[in-house]
Amino acid sequence: ENIFDRSRMAPKTPIKNEPIDLSKQKGCTPERNPITPVKIIDRPQPDPWTPTANLKILVSAASPDMRDREKKKELFRPIENSEQSDTPDSLQYDIVDDSTVDEFEKQRPSRKQKSLGLLCQKFLARYPNYPLSTEKTTISLDEVASILGVERRRIYDIVNVLESLQLVSRVAKNQYCWHGRHNLSQTLKMLQDAGELQYGELMTSQHKELDLEYKFGERKKAIIPDSQDRPLLDFSEPDCISASANSRKDKSLRIMSQKFVMLFLVSKTKIVTLDIAAKILIEETQDTVDHSKFKTKVRRLYDIANVLTSLGLIKKVHVTEERGRKPAFKWIGPVEFPENTDELRGHSPTSDPLPETPKGACAQYQTSATGKQRFTRHASFNSAQPCEATRRKVSSEPNSPHQERQDENCSKMINLASVCRQKIEEDTGSAKKSNITLPVSLLPVPGDSDFCINPLPQAVFPVVQADVPSVSLPIGISSQASHPSMPAASKTENGKPTLVPSQPFLCFPSSSLFMLCGGLQENNLSEPLPTAGDLGSRSAEAQAAAPPTVCQKRSSQKCSSPSAPGDDEEPAAKKQTLEHSDLPISLVVPKKCSESPKAESSPGSGCSAAVHLETNNLDLASPAAPETENKESTKLLDCQEQGKQSQKKDPDDPPPGNEHISKENANQPFQPQYLYVQPTAGLSSFNFLFSANQAPGAISLAANQLPSLSVPCVMVPSAALASFPLVCSSSFTSPLSPVPDGSFSAAASTNFSMSSLASTTPVFLSTTAVVTPKVSPTPSADPQQPPHPALHLSPVFTRSCSAVKLDSPVCMGHPVTLVKLQQPSSAPLTPKSIRPAHHEAFFKTPGSLGDPVAWKKNEGNQTRNASSVQRRLEISSTSPD
DNA sequence: CGCTCCCGCCATGCC
DNA sequence: GGCATGGCGGGAGCG
Secondary structure, three states: OOOHHHHHHHHOOOOOOOOOHHHHHHHHHOOOOOOOOOOOOOOOOOOOOOOHHHHHHHHHHOHHHHHHHHHHHHHOOOOOOOHHHHHOOHHHHHHHHHOOOOOOOOOOOOOHHHHHHHHHHHHOOOOOOOOOOOOEEEEEHHHHHHHHHHOOHHHHHHHHHHHHHEEEEEEEEEEEEEEEOOOOOHHHHHHHHHHHHHHHHHHHHHHHHHHHHHHHHOHHHHHHHHHHHHOOOOOOOOOOOOOOOOHHHHHHHHHHHHHHHHHHOOOOOOOOEEHHHHHHHHHOOOOOOOHHHHHHHHHHHHHHHHHHHHHHOOEEEEEEEOOEEEEEEOEEEEEEEOHHHHHHOOOOOOOOOOOOOHHHHHHHHHHHHHOOOOOHHHHOOOOOOHHHHHHHHHHOOOOOOOOHHHHOOOOOHHHHHHHHHHHHHHHHHHHOOOOOOHHHHHHOOOOOHHHHHHHHHHHHHHHHHHOOOOOOOOOOOOOOOOOOOOOOOOEEOOOOEEEOOOOOOEEEOOHHHHHHOOOOOOOOOOOOOOOOOOOOOOHHHHOOOOOOOOOHHHHHOOOOOOOOOOOOOOOOOOOOOOOOOEEEEEEOOOHHHHOOHHHHOOOOOOOOOHHHHHHHOEOOOOOOOOOHHHHHHHHHHHHHHHHHHHHHHHHOOOOOHHHHHHHHHOOOOOOOEEEEEEOOOOOOEEEEEEEOOOHHHHOOOOOOOOOOHOOEEEEEEEEHHOOOOOOEEEEOOOOOOOOOOOOOOOOOOOEEEOHHHHHHHEEEOOOOOHHHHHHHHHHHHHHOOOOOOHHHHOOOHHHHHHHOOOOOOEEEOOOOOOOOOOOOOOOOOHHHHHHHHHHHHHHHHHHOOOOOOOOHHHHHHHHHOOOOHHHHHHHHHHHOO
């Protein structure tokens, strides 16, 4: 009763201050009153009588029904706020006073009730997820604001995020059109593609790297390739197209939202920590990031995250790292977007992404963009925005057909994707740069050959011939299971690349995939190794080739083939463990591991030291030492992969006991092994993998440097590898001591096993991706190390190595994960060093590749276009810090 | 005390 | 100048 009184009285006096215990109230009345206007809540002291107030009241009065509905819905909604439902204060309150319209505020509904997330839910509750195509729902910002009882500003926050996913589109001033989720998957797909381009490399390393990087200071640059490229972008302006000016700023929330989503889509683990996201999103970069800026970004991310959470696309989780627990969000939305064929389809140069794409916008977009500057992925991405901006200008016209707009958007996005593709293609073709990840689309089906044919072949062959891939490493990919060996050819489902038995090489288009199994033809198939799982999480499909026999088919699926004995998955464990939802996830593994000495065991190689280093990071899983390794190794990467798998299986639940699984895997002696060759300059885009299976001898290159000709190899876009942890192992046969990596590698952990053979043979491993990440850390950790360049695998390097060293020890590149280099680089060879050396190798080597032509062409550009890796290297080298 | 993130000031741009 | 948008960051709520 008291309450009532107050309320009544209240209207005139600002009572709000009074703290009333809502909880009490709640109890009182269930909802009786439908009518109460929700809002008004806090209206401040200002008199109730203000014009606005009246307006609001009127509005609310006008649509009580709606309100009710909304309320109810809210109540029912589970969401995180579920608790609130228990204590639905605000709502309840309203109800309570139904009698009093004024209701002034019920006292403040706790902060939670005013949260953007809840507000967004309310907002979403008003509109159907899948509206009939026929009906077009327009949203009036003012109306919604008043109904929901919030200021418009808040509505903008929601709408901007929704707009980034195309759930709504702006029709005119103050008006938005509700599209619902019909296009959501398409949008996500586009974002995913764009994300791969943009952040593909990152993915792999993801957490670790990022962490590391920033820990060390290098951070973003290294991480984000684009930034380097494009100078301008950032928010600043993309020059977009046609038009007009775009106000850059404006869309930042939208852009941020898209980028944020992209990060999830690209992330293997599907978990993105806020700080990492913030760092990545702060494009600018390099410099220090001012703390304030960072904070601001984080605030914005919370805003976005709240909306995405309401949409059911992400959920909050915590990641436990070395440093402690960090807030993070996990993607719980759709992961795969099957339908779009476009992507898959290839990228014919000309092809538009979508046939349907409406007009010109796209075309314009592309052209303009292209013309203006080289695209950077980033740029491209941004540029899209501008378009929107443009559109917006126009928007004021109510007339404009919504549909078109939407289409435009879509088309824009698509265009972006296409543009990116093109760009990539170009690069690829030219063999320039790099490592950039190729979008999946790039490699179409085998049939398409465009892709394969052009670029690949050339590049490939030469390489082989020229020298062997210098580095061949057998790599074991932790991932999935091991398969029994299989013939080379395999392909993936979608037409991903395939191996043709006859052919020596495989091309994998997408970054996603990866499993490779090299079948060695003659070489010694002898033991075919099982292939690895795919790395690419999502891509399970992608797969690999396996040694003859077994795997051929795995095509699409991950390799889950039977072969994998239970383990399915990736043995590797990442250190992280994901917990389902709530639980915190621990990314980190015990640090100790790093120290773990076990690894050292590798016998004889001169390089042992080097190995060790790596080992730390990597787990070696050798059959022999599975056990030891297992533990740690498991930790490593699994998360990612497992996560993926799990996702596939169960999105929500992480695979049951990642660790367990991983262990199992670990146990298994074999992991697929591949040899990885780093991309040479010319080839930069691709990575070559050779099957590890082969007998060491065979592979080892024994005699010639080129032993391999016969060996089949797979080319993988660097990006793809990025995802992998890396891998190498020479023979499975004798494992070196496995060394678990203490560090967690976020992404990729892999197990390596070095076999004795390895010892004899020199192996270099490194993933490009890996490298990158490392780099940053490295420097920090170690002072620059001039030495080591080798790892790179640059062909040249390799060659030399091979020639010289064949017998020698193995040098491994780091796996991505490695984060830390805790170890002092005891070994000279350590991967760390990789970077610096690279440069030279990179640049100089062209010849080595074998693909002279391409190479040359590119050369000029190359510098500019240096692959991301290169860039990184450069950067790092250049700026140590 | 730190994580969240609400709130609203104020800049930007268009009309 | 007014209005629509939305960047931004102070500082409060909450655990």
